[in-house]
Structure formats: C-alpha cells, structure tokens
Amino acid sequence: DAGVIQSPRHEVTEMGQEVTLRCKPISGHNSLFWYRQTMMRGLELLIYFNNNVPIDDSGMPEDRFSAKMPNASFSTLKIQPSEPRDSAVYFCASSSQGGGSTGELFFGEGSRLTVL
Amino acid sequence: GENVEQHPSTLSVQEGDSAVIKCTYSDSASNYFPWYKQELGKRPQLIIDIRSNVGEKKDQRIAVTLNKTAKHFSLHITETQPEDSAVYFCAANTNSNTGKLIFGQGTTLQVKP
Numbered sequence: 001d002a003g004v005i006q007s008p009r010h011e012v013t014e015m016g017q018e019v020t021l022r023c024k025p026i027s028g029h030n031s032l033f034w035y036r037q038t039m040m041r042g043l044e045l046l047i048y049f050n051n052n053v054p055i056d057d058s059g060m061p062e063d064r065f066s067a068k069m070p071n072a073s074f075s076t077l078k079i080q081p082s083e084p085r086d087s088a089v090y091f092c093a094s095s096s097q098g099g100g101s102t103g104e105l106f107f108g109e110g111s112r113l114t115v116l
Numbered sequence: 117g118e119n120v121e122q123h124p125s126t127l128s129v130q131e132g133d134s135a136v137i138k139c140t141y142s143d144s145a146s147n148y149f150p151w152y153k154q155e156l157g158k159r160p161q162l163i164i165d166i167r168s169n170v171g172e173k174k175d176q177r178i179a180v181t182l183n184k185t186a187k188h189f190s191l192h193i194t195e196t197q198p199e200d201s202a203v204y205f206c207a208a209n210t211n212s213n214t215g216k217l218i219f220g221q222g223t224t225l226q227v228k229p
Contacts, residue, residue, distance in 0.1 A: 031215045043160070043205060043219040056216065091159065095215045101167075102148040102209045105217055107159040 004108035006092050012114045018080040021111045024073055025094030033105065034067055034077050035091040043091070049075065050097065082115045089113070118143040118210040122220025130228050135196050137223045139206035140188045146208040149182060149189045150217070154203045163204075164191070196227045 005024040013019055025032045033048040047057040049069045057067070064083070069075040079086055089110045095103045119142040129135050141149075150165035166173045166180045166189065173180050177196075182189040193200055203224050207217040 033216075035219075042221045045216065045218065048216055050215075097215045102215045102217075104162050104165070105150070105215065107161070109159050 004092055004094050004106055006108035006111050008111055009109060010112045013082055014116050015083055016081045019082045019113060021077040021090050023075045023092030023108060026106055029094035029096045031095045031097045032069060032075050033093045037089045037091060084115045087113055087115050118208055118218040120208050120218050120220045122206050122223060124223060126224045128226045129196055131196060131198060133196055135193045135225055137191045137204055138188060139220050141208040143210055148209040150207050151180060151191050152205045160205060198227050198229050201225055201227045
C-alpha cells in the first residue's frame with residue numbers, strides 16, 4: 001500500500017481565500033484523523049471519522065473549518081475564509097480499529113499551508 | 117477529556133549516553149500508549165507502543181515503561197546515536213473503539229557526536 005496520501009504538499013494562499021486539503025487513507029482502515037501541527041500548539045486533533053461518520057469535531061477551531069468524508073477512501077478539510085493564523089502543517093492519519101483495541105496510527109506526509 | 121503532559125521539551129545528550137522522556141496522562145480508561153518519532157520535515161512515525169496489560173516493552177535500543185497507578189509512562193533510548201536526533205511525541209488513547217489519540221507537546225532530542 002502507498003500509505004496515507006495527502007495533497008497538496010504545499011499551499012501558499014492569500015488571506016480570505018478558500019483552501020481545500022485532501023486525504024486518501026490506507027485501504028481497509030476505518031478511522032481517519034485530521035491533525036494540525038504548529039510550533040506553539042504541537043499536534044492538535046481537529047476532527048476524526050469512524051466508518052466515514054464524524055465522531056468528534058471539538059478540535060475544529062471555528063466555523064471557518066469544515067471536514068467531510070464522502071466515502072471510505074477520501075476526505076477533505078476545508079478552510080473558508082483562510083487567515084494567516086491558519087498557517088501550519090496539516091496531517092491526515094488513518095488506522096484500523098476493531099474489537100476494542102486501538103490500532104497503529106499512520107500519518108500522511110502532511111500539507112504545509114501558508115496564508116499570507 | 118484526556119490530557120497528556122510530556123517532559124522535557126528539549127534534551128541534549130552525548131552520543132552513547134541514554135535519554136529518557138516522560139509523559140503523564142489523565143484518563144484512567146486509557147489503555148494504549150504509543151511513541152512517535154518525527155524527523156525534520158517528515159511525518160511522525162511509530163517507534164514503539166505499549167498496552168496497559170504490560171509494564172515494560174523493549175525493542176533493541178528503545179524501551180517503554182508504564183505505571184498505570186501513577187498514570188505515567190516513559191521512553192528510554194540507550195546508546196544514543198546522532199540519527200536518534202528528532203522530535204519524540206508520546207500519546208494516549210481516549211476511545212479504544214475509534215483510536216483517538218491525544219499527543220504530548222513533544223521533546224526535541226539532540227544527540228551530539
């Protein structure tokens with residue numbers, strides 16, 4: 001398997017523009033997570049899905065952020081409108097969960113977002 | 117909710133010395149504790165994990181210990197090498213059915229040749 005695939009790897013945009021980050025989880029994994037990494041706040045969990053259903057979005061900063069998972073092989077994280085403080089590396093990760101046992105979390109390469 | 121505290125934030129050791137990173141967690145229901153290594157510009161990758169049914173696990177030069185009573189776990193790296201230089205994150209799960217992990221703030225380890 002190619003692992004978790006994210007796009008774009010780098011995005012530079014201007015304040016106010018819409019940003020869409022994409023993720024393809026590992027085939028067969030049933031949980032998908034979006035994390036944001038900054039120097040100040042470390043790795044923050046934004047939202048996660050289990051079997052394509054959003055379970056917990058309490059980490060989403062505000063209404064400007066939204067995420068979808070229309071099927072088991074694709075998820076998007078959208079920021080509209082973007083602001084300079086959204087600049088960060090956004091990681092998508094996936095894992096296989098079942099039987100009450102937490103499985104290994106696999107990260108994508110990340111999408112580095114810069115909002116000017 | 118779960119809170120994971122990690123110390124120290126930075127650690128510098130001489131090559132060949134040992135390094136220890138400590139984490140505490142707050143949710144007594146947590147039962148899975150992985151450690152991730154992140155090299156500069158790369159993704160975090162799992163290096164070792166431990167589940168609550170054991171107190172210690174070892175894999176070559178790295179080991180993890182868990183004290184469920186005290187709610188803390190530690191990463192031990194022996195005979196450190198320059199390639200061990202990276203940021204290390206501990207984590208704890210909050211929901212074993214969905215795999216949600218809460219990460220510590222990270223420790224930047226520098227191994228001096």
